[in-house]
Amino acid sequence: MGDPKFLRRTYDTPKHPWEAGRMAEERKLLEKYGLKNKRELWKAQSNLRRIRGQARELQARLRAGEAQAQRETTLLLARLTRLGVLPVGNATIDDVLTLTTEDLLRRRFEWIIYHRNLAPTPRGARQWIVHGHFSIGDHRVTRPGYLVPSADEARIAYSPTSPLSDDDHTVRAALRERLNARPVAEAAPPVDGAPES
Structure with a gap:
């Protein structure tokens, strides 16, 4: 594939720049977890968004009966269990969908x-x-x-x-x-x- 020509952002910023409720919630998380700036919070939120999107896609593919989707689901659950975000044992794809940003911030x-x-x-x-x-x-x-x-x-x-x-x-x-x-x-x-x- 070669080297990427440009570095790209690994996070998404909020859709609207000024929402008092969201900003107050972000401020609480920044103070509680000792984050340097909101960019670190947005990275965690984007990471969680990607994980949840992958889980939703796998859920749809499992309903269609794909064998590869079952293998990918097992790998996703194993990765999140190794990280300590999901409980060890009988974690399901529904558990992935209930994850919050704080679950990822607690693993920092x-x-x-x-x-x-x-x-x-x-x-x-x-x-x-x-x-x-x-x-x-x-x-x-x-x-x-x-x-x-x-x-x-x-x-x-x-x-x-x-x-x-x-x-x-x-x-x-x-x-x-x-x-x-x-x-x-x-x-x-x-x-x-x-x-x-």
């Missing part, structure tokens, strides 16, 4: 770091990721928008070369205090390298 590296109490805020998690303080297994990951597969989630830890990997670091002590101050129902299970309560 920065949100998982914050949710596992490895960083004080989503924005703080983003900054620490870009500065190279976290790794998945042996690989340092510096992309906050990386969608973490569920198999790799347990291998997230502070990077061995990071000053934050020291348990006696002042920031780690502050994170432990914050974790102890949170109600029990709100606390997430600790991960390898996470502060223990």
Whole structure:
């Protein structure tokens, strides 16, 4: 196929530039998940739109009785299950159609770091990721928008070369205090390298 001549956008912008309700909802998601700008949100929405479109197309082809559609459905469900968006087990094409943008945003590296109490805020998690303080297994990951597969989630830890990997670091002590101050129902299970309560 060759190299593409021009880089193209991988997302779609909203149809109308000014809708107060949509803009307020976008602002809430930006603050909750620590996104840099609305472009990151639009990318997640476009990604979800593509996945749901593929699921609708497969549903129609399955009704027509195509054997290839069954294989493609199995691959789509396996990919989304590996990503951790769908539950392991008996996921169906209808489960794909019920996915929301937040389901994809919850798989972002920065949100998982914050949710596992490895960083004080989503924005703080983003900054620490870009500065190279976290790794998945042996690989340092510096992309906050990386969608973490569920198999790799347990291998997230502070990077061995990071000053934050020291348990006696002042920031780690502050994170432990914050974790102890949170109600029990709100606390997430600790991960390898996470502060223990």
